Amino acid sequence: MTISILIVPPFSTLCNAAFALRREVFVWEQKVPEAEEHDADDLTATHFVAIAAGEVVGTLRLLDRPEHVKIGRVAVRQAFRGQGIAKAMIHAAMAHARAAGRDRFYLTAQSDKLDFYQRLGFVAFGPEFQDGGMPHRAMRTYDRDSAQLTD
Ligand SMILES: CC(C)(COP(=O)(O)OP(=O)(O)OC[C@H]1O[C@@H](n2cnc3c(N)ncnc32)[C@H](O)[C@@H]1OP(=O)(O)O)[C@@H](O)C(=O)NCCC(=O)NCCS
Secondary structure, X not given: OOOEEEEEOOOOHHHHHHHHHHHHHHHHHOOOOHHHHOOHHHHOOEEEXXXXXXXXXXXXXXXXXXXXXXXXXXXEOHHXXXXXXXXXHHHHHHHHHHHOOOOOEEEEEEHHHHHHHHXXXXXXXXXXXXXXXXXXXXXXXXXXXXXXXXO
């Protein structure tokens, strides 16, 4: 299966398809309250989509923070999971940020997804907390030793 990964402007047709996919995954599948799923960061984020079989099957967004680049809203359509799409999107997004001189990455992971992000170089730190009704941990790729110490 050929997968294309693109950056798309907010509220373009492809980005709207990504927003619909986020609703499908986070609101309908994972029961995140709809009001929490989208936020003002969507206006300024860099949105990535993965296209396969002529449809948007994956998405994530990058937020440029002073201290790091935050990866969020990582979602892959159920029927397309387990084929490396999320991994490919995260690699593409990190390469894009690195090309702009940013190499500190941060995210908050659902606690049952820690292994997935650890394989991509993230280390969990800090206490578990609730977000969208699910337990989460903060993770980052930088200051790995201190990240582990505050665990
Ligand atoms: C989590 C999610 C984005 C993974 O997407 P995916 O395209 O199936 O992931 P990939 O196929 O790229 O998996 C990459 C690697 O992580 C592993 N992996 C995938 N999902 C995992 C999980 N839930 N827990 C642990 N490992 C996982 C894969 O086995 C694979 O390992 P490999 O590199 O050794 O082969 C997808 O399951 C999803 O959209 N879930 C619902 C939304 C969600 O939970 N988003 C994340 C919020 S933190």
